[in-house]
Amino acid sequence: MxxxxxxxxxxxxxxxxxxxxxxxxxxxxxxxxxxxxxxGDFADTHLEGxxxxxxxxxxxxxxxxxxAKESPIGEIEYFALRLARQLVRDHASVRRARxxxxxxxxxxxxxxxxxxxHAFERAGSEQRLTTVTCTRDAEWVVSGVTELTLLKTKxxxxxxxPKDRFTTLPETHDRVLATAVEARWRYRSADLDWSxxxxxxxxxxxxxxxxxxxxxxxQTLFAMGxxxxxxxxxxxxxxxxxxNKHHFVVDLQPFGLENDNEVFYASDRPYGxxxxxxxxxxxxxxxxxx
Numbered sequence: 001m002x003x004x005x006x007x008x009x010x011x012x013x014x015x016x017x018x019x020x021x022x023x024x025x026x027x028x029x030x031x032x033x034x035x036x037x038x039x040g041d042f043a044d045t046h047l048e049g050x051x052x053x054x055x056x057x058x059x060x061x062x063x064x065x066x067x068a069k070e071s072p073i074g075e076i077e078y079f080a081l082r083l084a085r086q087l088v089r090d091h092a093s094v095r096r097a098r099x100x101x102x103x104x105x106x107x108x109x110x111x112x113x114x115x116x117x118h119a120f121e122r123a124g125s126e127q128r129l130t131t132v133t134c135t136r137d138a139e140w141v142v143s144g145v146t147e148l149t150l151l152k153t154k155x156x157x158x159x160x161x162p163k164d165r166f167t168t169l170p171e172t173h174d175r176v177l178a179t180a181v182e183a184r185w186r187y188r189s190a191d192l193d194w195s196x197x198x199x200x201x202x203x204x205x206x207x208x209x210x211x212x213x214x215x216x217x218x219q220t221l222f223a224m225g226x227x228x229x230x231x232x233x234x235x236x237x238x239x240x241x242x243x244n245k246h247h248f249v250v251d252l253q254p255f256g257l258e259n260d261n262e263v264f265y266a267s268d269r270p271y272g273x274x275x276x277x278x279x280x281x282x283x284x285x286x287x288x289x290x
Contacts (some may be wrong), residue, residue, distance in 0.1 A: 007039075008046065010037065010038060011036040012060040013035045014033050015036075017064055018030070021072065027118040029106050035099070035101075036060045036063075036087070036098070037097075038091075038096070039096040040094045041093040055093070067083055075195050076128060077132065080099040080131070081134070081141070081190060083132075084098065084132045084133070097134050098131060104127055105124075107123045109121050125149065126148050131184075135288075139190045141289075142184050142187070142289050148180065148206070149181075150180075151177070151179075151245070152178075152209070155212075156213075156214040158215070159172065178245035179242045180242070181224075181240065181242055182240065183238060183240050185201060185228065185239070186237050186238075187234055188233075188236045197232060200232060207227075209224060217242060217272070218276065221242055221274055221278075222276065225278025226278060229280050236280050237278065238277070238278050239275075240274070240277075244274060245267075246266070247265070248267060250265050
């Protein structure tokens with residue numbers, strides 16, 4: 001039997017770095033979880049135990065902390081690009097560096113009616129995301145959001161689906177629609193205003209969810225992706241993963257009460273999971289970006 005080494009990569013996962021930038025008593029905070037994965041000329045360590053080309057994962061972790069100190073972090077896309085470029089540039093054995101960052105936003109606490117200069121509160125469960133992939137001759141940036149939790153109490157239906165002996169779900173023309181959006185979009189270049197682009201893409205997702213009369217979560221997914229691509233020419237494609245956070249109408253008839261879609265049981269599991277990609281016509285494929 002002949003065997004060979006297939007695709008492989010390694011790195012340091014989930015380095016949690018908090019960077020405080022001080023301007024006198026006025027502080028800003030950046031809270032990031034950074035993961036690095038490297039691919040390249042690492043066959044010898046798998047086959048022979050030869051580590052002469054292996055960049056230690058501890059060194060990767062230290063590079064994250066040092067880069068956070070040496071220059072302003074800025075947007076997470078900037079930080080990921082600088083780190084990925086540095087790893088490819090400094091190590092001949094590294095063919096590809098992929099840096100993924102999840103940022104936890106914080107907001108200033110208001111005290112006495114004024115924003116406090118150095119006290120913060122966590123801004124919900126939503127996180128900003130980016131994944132930057134760099135080789136010696138190409139770069140790709142994928143950004144997005146996760147745990148963007150949305151709900152509307154009207155403007156959603158679900159009916160007309162196939163029925164079989166396992167069907168117990170009643171059709172509805174009036175239901176609660178709720179989801180926790182994970183959206184990742186691929187940029188067409190690595191040089192743009194990351195903050196403005198992300199804010200506008202997020203706005204399109206949220207507003208489309210609110211205003212689109214939904215006959216299915218799949219229809220809503222496509223409409224959100226379409227809105228983002230129409231509004232942001234710098235984005236080539238967008239991918240969604242959207243759990244359907246079910247809200248079931250509680251039967252109150254045993255208690256002599258009528259429930260006109262007012263009292264619900266919110267079920268956390270099992271849940272429907274809807275995934276899909278919306279792509280700009282003519283966009284170049286970029287499998288390495290993902």
